[in-house]
Amino acid sequence: MPELIHREIVIPNNTEYLAEVRKTVKEVVDKSRFPVEEANRIILAVDEAVTNIMQHAYEHDLEGNLEIELVLEVDNTKFEVVIRDSGKSFDPNDAEAPDLEEHIKNGKRHGLGIFLIRQIMDEVIYSYKQGIRNELRMVKYAGGKKGKVKENKTG
Amino acid sequence: MPAFSIKTDRMDGKTTLLNIEGFLDAHTFERLEEEINGLFAEGTYRLVVDISGVDYISSAGAGVFIGAITEAQENGGDIVLVNPTPNVLDVFDLLGLTQIFQICKTKEEALGAFR
Numbered sequence: 001m002p003e004l005i006h007r008e009i010v011i012p013n014n015t016e017y018l019a020e021v022r023k024t025v026k027e028v029v030d031k032s033r034f035p036v037e038e039a040n041r042i043i044l045a046v047d048e049a050v051t052n053i054m055q056h057a058y059e060h061d062l063e064g065n066l067e068i069e070l071v072l073e074v075d076n077t078k079f080e081v082v083i084r085d086s087g088k089s090f091d092p093n094d095a096e097a098p099d100l101e102e103h104i105k106n107g108k109r110h111g112l113g114i115f116l117i118r119q120i121m122d123e124v125i126y127s128y129k130q131g132i133r134n135e136l137r138m139v140k141y142a143g144g145k146k147g148k149v150k151e152n153k154t155g
Numbered sequence: 156m157p158a159f160s161i162k163t164d165r166m167d168g169k170t171t172l173l174n175i176e177g178f179l180d181a182h183t184f185e186r187l188e189e190e191i192n193g194l195f196a197e198g199t200y201r202l203v204v205d206i207s208g209v210d211y212i213s214s215a216g217a218g219v220f221i222g223a224i225t226e227a228q229e230n231g232g233d234i235v236l237v238n239p240t241p242n243v244l245d246v247f248d249l250l251g252l253t254q255i256f257q258i259c260k261t262k263e264e265a266l267g268a269f270r
Contacts, residue, residue, distance in 0.1 A: 016182055048213060108221075112218055
């Protein structure tokens with residue numbers, strides 16, 4: 001049987017809990033064969049995705065929870081995270097890639113998190129079921145990309 | 156909860172040293188932003204930022220530096236970063252910021268980096 005590590009946490013819509021999210025992701029990826037640098041990047045990508053949901057789907061101050069499910073396939077060195085929330089529809093794939101030079105010139109910051117997620121994760125799949133919830137699924141494989149950014153809206 | 160602190164010291168008549176420790180993420184970045192904006196409001200635009208004690212940075216944290224460097228440079232100053240950990244340096248690399256920011260090994264080297 002392939003070894004699977006599965007963790008699930010539920011956090012309120014509050015950036016105070018980002019440190020707890022990172023700690024939980026670290027506990028999982030530390031059990032993988034991802035090199036340290038890649039493991040740290042995965043932690044960053046999850047942080048960025050959760051932060052985006054707090055900023056866009058929940059617009060900072062709305063009450064709500066985020067369910068974060070982590071699955072590590074130890075033998076395949078495949079990490080998967082699924083983040084579910086019931087905020088506004090927010091598809092990170094819709095965001096334009098930032099022009100970093102322009103950002104720096106104008107002191108802009110938006111889009112940087114999505115830029116990082118796209119660089120780090122191999123798959124970023126968003127789905128929205130009206131009136132139910134948003135679901136963002138991100139996958140990282142050992143040794144590089146096996147998939148592309150996809151979009152799948154339903155409901 | 157993670158510790159996050161900023162300490163500000165004068166280095167010379169024109170330059171201010173910021174020592175940052177802890178996590179610089181979407182929860183803590185506003186404290187750094189307020190500190191830098193306060194220094195700009197006093198006319199201090201030459202900043203040496205010691206980030207050797209920053210264990211983690213996300214785009215929200217890096218965004219503070221992006222938001223501030225142009226204003227600093229337009230006013231005759233700069234933001235020079237000192238001794239990032241490999242983890243923090245990797246995030247700067249991913250964002251392409253190592254091409255934009257001067258990054259020094261020591262505070263003394265940073266003082267000499269202002270043009």
